[in-house]
Amino acid sequence: MLFGPAADAAGARDVELGLPEGATLEQVDTLLEERFPALRPLLDRSRYAVNETFVDAGHPVQRGDEVAVIPPVSGG
Numbered sequence: 001m002l003f004g005p006a007a008d009a010a011g012a013r014d015v016e017l018g019l020p021e022g023a024t025l026e027q028v029d030t031l032l033e034e035r036f037p038a039l040r041p042l043l044d045r046s047r048y049a050v051n052e053t054f055v056d057a058g059h060p061v062q063r064g065d066e067v068a069v070i071p072p073v074s075g076g
Contacts, residue, residue: 001068006046009038019061025050026057028067039069046071 007013010032017031025048033040047054049068050061061067 001066003069004071004073006039006042006069006071009042010036023061024057025055025059025061025067028061029057032069042071043069 002010002013002015015032015035017028017035019027019031028048029043033043047070048057048059049055049070050059050065052066052068
């Protein structure tokens, strides 16, 4: 699931990726960059959540997990 400017850059809010067994968020990041080059500048500054919990790039992703890309928010 992509939020805010990340959804705008990809032209979609929900994206399905075919991931190999044992994939990590780092691989999700790479696949998103390859599929949606306009996301590149946002992904380095975004946070990831898996099943509504913030996690780091090494976190494993399993079939059925919901991965959210949450770009930085301006304002306050």
